[in-house]
Each structure stands twice: as structure tokens, then as C-alpha cells.
Amino acid sequence: MRWVAITKKTAREMIRDRGALFFTLLFPVIFILLFGVAFGTFTGGGNTTYNIAIINYDEGIVLNDVNMSYGDNFVEILKDLKYQDNEGKNTSTYVFNVRTDLLEEKAQELLEDQDISAYVIIPRNFSAAVMAESMVYVQSAILASINFSDPVAVQDFIQQLMGNMTGNGTGFGSAIPNYDKNATATVLVQGDPGQQAFFTASGIIDGVLRGYIEQVGVMSLEHSIEYLPAGIDNEALKPHVIVENLAMKSSEFTVFDYLVPGFMVFAILMGGMIVIIFLAKEDSRGTLIRLKLTKMSSFDMLFGTTIPFAILAIIQVLILLSVALMMGYHYNSDANLGLALFIALIGCLATVALGLILAAFVKNEDQAGTIGPAVMIPLSFLIGAFFQMPTITLTDNFLGTGKSFELFDILPWKQCSKGLSKVLTYGNGFEEVALDIALMSIFTIVLFVIGVMLYHKKRLRSS
């Protein structure tokens, strides 16, 4: 079979060009190493300590004759916040390194110098607003506990409640402190949106703040329960969402874990560079003429060339997976590696197809070296290999699946990235990725047909 001869030739040339092979395999590995160090668990157990500043203007409130500052409490919580291991035990790593000694101007200066990832401004009426928020929680919980389907019981309950509140002062009324019902406060988290650390730090601060407010509400409710009339559904009063504590769980997943599948697709795309350079070299060095003189068909040429590159890309994916694991990638134990490789293989074929399309237009290796990255790198961004790009939704119910279909979903590498992420990171099986595989297969076939036609017309046909 003639394509076997082409496959052997291509494989020999690829393997024997040690320098090109080394750098092709090394390039994405360097990327994954760098990102692994930046976002993975390789350094510091995956738990980065973020430098932040807090400017606390909170004036506090008086509660049962006691001065209370929720702002100070919140600052202390952030200071003491530690990452937890998978068993829920605190690690020694703090989430934040907090500075409270700065004025706004200085904090802004440090932010601009990237010495801190964010600074938080707690407003003057923070405590009042937290109190108001917690009371809303209490009132909602009490209302939720009343059985409104029984009017007699409701009337009885209200009478008892009113009695307690107007009684000797030890009833429910005493449980409700005086507070400003209209108090609102805005906590400002300031940072550089261009910095990944800001997004992560502000996300954590936001989560901790919400948890803290909820916890204040739960505590207020617990305090109020003993003053409520008999017959109330105490079970219904218990919080439905329990915030165990405000420690930052050392999630099994890191930013790096979400990046790895994208990097694999990036590596596959960069592998396409070899296809373009290889085919351009075949043309510029005249060897293509020699091949055209033989009985070799377009199919022999293109199929024979595709196989070694697909194998190389699969090897590259395996190398990247190994390096990613070394860097702390949390490869889902339920993941079907064979399925992931199958998805990667389709991605490789799509890349070879793209290589054929580009090789049809480039005249030599120099052009290939310029045009290849100019296409492959922006493509990596468009498919969201590194971060999510703005989406242009074409339909919210694609083929009745209830899933949306976006413009860049027509790029098979986007499906490849999604499929790899679902399989490797989330441990999904074939059913969950069947649609992704089907779509990328269809788009790959379309690309391949275009690639073969163009390459045949421009390079293989007699002129």
C-alpha cells in the first residue's frame, strides 16, 4: 500500500529531525510547567496566599448595651482564614496576608505596584447593614415556619407572639434589638482586572462575606428561637443551608485543573505547525515533484502524512498529561483515559486538516513558520484554551438538547477542549460527551474535505 510508504517516510523524517521534534514536544510542556507553577498545586500545595489590604471604616453598632463591630470580626475572619485539606483540617497556609495599617491612597499605590492583589474598603455602616441583613434572615425564617393553611393556628400564633412581645420584657420582643432597618452598605473590593490573582482573591472575599452575613443571621435566629411561642415548627426554623465554618476549603480543583484540557488542545494545535512546515518543506525542496511522478494518489499522500502526526499528537497529549499530573493536576479518578485520547485524536485530525488548508497556500518553510502561529495562537484563544472568551450564542436549545450553541463551537478544537475537560476533570463518560464528539467529528470531516481539496488543487494537481 502506497500510503504505508508515505507513513514510513514521514515518521522517519519526523523522528530523525531530533531538534524539531524536541522543540515541538517541549514547547507546550514549558507552557504547562509555567502555568502549573502559577496556578497548580506544585508549589504551596496549590494554595496561594494573597496579599490584600483592608481599610475598615466600620463604626459598629450597640447591641444590648454592648458595642459590636461586625467589620472588625470580618477582618479577623479574613486574617485567620486558612486553607483546609480534603479531610476538612486546617493546613498551615493562610488564604490572605492581610494589612490593616494602610490608608486608601497607599493601598492603591501598592496595588499599582502589584504588591497586593486587592484592597477591601469596609464602609462606616457595615455593622448596621449586617444587622439589618441578619434580621431579614430571621424574619424570613419565622414566616417560613408558620403553617398558613390553618387560619386558626395562625391567629393563635400571632396572639401569642404579640403577648410575648408586649409582656414582661423577657419575651420575643426583647430578642429583637433596635436596628436600622434601612441600613445598606457597599463593601468595595478594589483590584486590577487584568490580574488573575485579583479575580481569585475577590471571589474568595465575596464568598467569605456572604458566609459571614449568613452566619450572623443563623446566630440571631438561634438567639430568637427561645422567645418564640409554643407550637411553632422548630424544625422549619433550622437553617436549610448550613455554613459549617468560614475556613477556605482547599478545593480539590485549582485554576490549573481547569486549564490543563485547554493546554492539551493548545499543544495539539501547535503540533499542526509541524504539518504545515513539513508539507511546505516537501514543496519547496522539490520532493513533492518526485512524489507526484510516482503513482501516489492524493489520498496516499495525505492519509500517509496524517497518521504519524496523529500519533505524535497523541504522544504529546500523554506527555502533557504526565507533566500536568506531576504539577498537581487533579485527574479525575473516574476519567476514561481511552475516551479522552479518542477525543484528542479527533482534535489532531482537525489540526492536520487545518494544516493541509494552510499548507495549500504557503510556499516555503519561512512562510509556514510565520503563517502557522498567526493562525494557531489566535485560534487557541478563540476556543478558550487559556481563559473564557466572550460568547456569541447562536441558539439556547441546540437540536432540542437544551444546550446552547455558540459561534466558536463550530471550531472542532472548542468541542475537543470541552470534551477533554468533561472527561478528565469531571470524570464524565461517553454519554455526556457524545454530542461534543459528534459535533467535532462533523466539523473535522468538513475541514478535512476542504483541506484535501485545496491541497490537491494547489499542490498535487498537474499545473
Place this chain on the structure above:
Amino acid sequence: MDNDDYIIETQDLVKVFNKKVQAVDGLSIKIRRGEVFGFLGPNGAGKTTAIKMMVGLLKPTKGRTLIDGTEIKAGSRVVKERVGVCPQEIIIWDRQTTYENLRMIGDLYDTPKAKLEERIDSLLGDLQLEEKRNARASTLSGGMKRRLNLAMALVHDPEIVVLDEPSPGLDPQSRLVLWDFIQAIPKKGEKTVILTTHFMEEADRLSNTVAIIDHGKLLVNDTPEKLKASIGKGDTLLLGFEEAADLNAAAADFKKREDVLSASVAGGQVVLRVKDAMSKLPELFEFVQDHGSKVRNVQYRGNTLEDVFISLTGKGLRE
């Protein structure tokens, strides 16, 4: 050799590139089965373009090529099977060994494995490449690469062998090995060789028939002997003059002499064909001096294909 047994015939072949550049202009030739047919012409004369059209690599703008009386189509598999082309440039895969290059090309022609191995052994022996069988092509010398280039055109045992400028850059020893090999090709099973060259000695020594081509047009087409005889009897003298000399004026002066059959300027020299040239030399030197010039060097030789070319075009092959 049957004089009327033509294997290839071109009929009014024309190739125009980009609607502007006319590379081949109405080329009609017939090539006999089993002969070495030489295409002689300067660089850029249209030899390679003509060859490419003859083997189906290039579509003619006009005209056609017949092989055994059947018109060929560009890219035709039948043609590919019957024709082996040794391109002008050395086209080999540097990272493959000598054997791997030959084996790959043989496989791409669907040559049966046993026959292919036999052919490879034979070619490596004949072209003195046996020692380099398992050496990477990149490690071969220039001469060896050129021989491998040739072997790759022959590995599928084609009926018609096209050798496009097979010998430039070769050292004398490699050239002799190559020439011996080319001369032996037709003897092995009635094979036809089409040889393009701008070396008149190569064409003269190897070809049974020579077509001289210039600016895409066929000038003459005959045996080397007949072509050389066609320019008449006499010997050729090449006279080198002082740099300041007016060569055209000198050639014009020589033409006035009865014993000078022809005089022209080619390659920075005055080319004379003179009856009994050796005995006339003192007289010719005196003639030059009388006209105020001085001969710095002189070469004497019998008529060559280059002289034929000069007589047809008024210029040398390398100009």
C-alpha cells in the same frame, strides 16, 4: 533499431506561462524506441518545460504528446508507470538512507517486493553505491547524491527514462561512472532515454539523436554526426584577443578571407572554421597583426555540437 518505431511523439507542443512567457514554441519531435535522445540547448531554452509536458507533469497550452500512439493526459498513471524521471535538481530525502529512499519510491510505483529488492541491489551495484546502502542520504557526497537521484528514477524499471541535466557539479570520475551507466540503459531491455543537457560533450557522446532547442523552438534534430557534418568541413579555431580588441570587427575581417569558411564571436572569442587550419595559423596571426590586434591564445579542435549551435544561433551554449 527500427527507424520508424517511435515511442514518443510530440505534436506542436506550446507552453505559455502567465499568458506572457512562451517557454516552448511549437515543438514537434519523434523519439525512437531504444535510443538515447539528446535535448541540447542553453539554460532557459525550454528543455525542462518540454520534458515536463512529455511526461504529464505539466499541461501543454497547446499541442499533445503521444506515447506509443496514444495521447497522454497530465497526471496519467499509465505514463507514470512507463516513465522514470531523474529531475535536474537532486531530489532525495536527506533523513532517509540510500536504501530507504529507493525502497519508498519503488513502493510508490507498486513494484512487487521481490523485484524491487532485486532492482535496488542491481542499481546500488551499477552506480557504485553499495557501500552507502544504509547511510543517510545527507551524509553522501555530491556525486553520490546525484547517482542516488538517478537510481530513484530507475528503481521501478521504467520503459522510458528521462534524465534532466544529470551531470552538473560532478567530478570527472563520477561523470564517467554516470555516462557509462546511461549508455548501458538502452541495452537493458530496449529502454529509451531522453537526455536534456547543455553540455555538448555529454550530448555528443551519449546521444543517438540530438535535438537542439533555443527559446523554446526546435532548431535541428538529427544524429550528432550528421549535425556536425551539416556545418561543413574544416577545423575550428578559437582565438582569444586582447581585452580592448573589437571582436566583431575582427570576425568581419576574417570573413573576407577565402580560406575562412565562417567567422563568429562566441564566449568572448572569435570562432573560425578554416580549411587545413594548422598550416594556416602563421598566416592568420600575421593577418591579425596587420589589422592592429594581437592574439593572446588559440585553441584548435574538430567540429562539435557547440559549433552547430553557434552556426545556428550565432552564440555559444553558455551565453
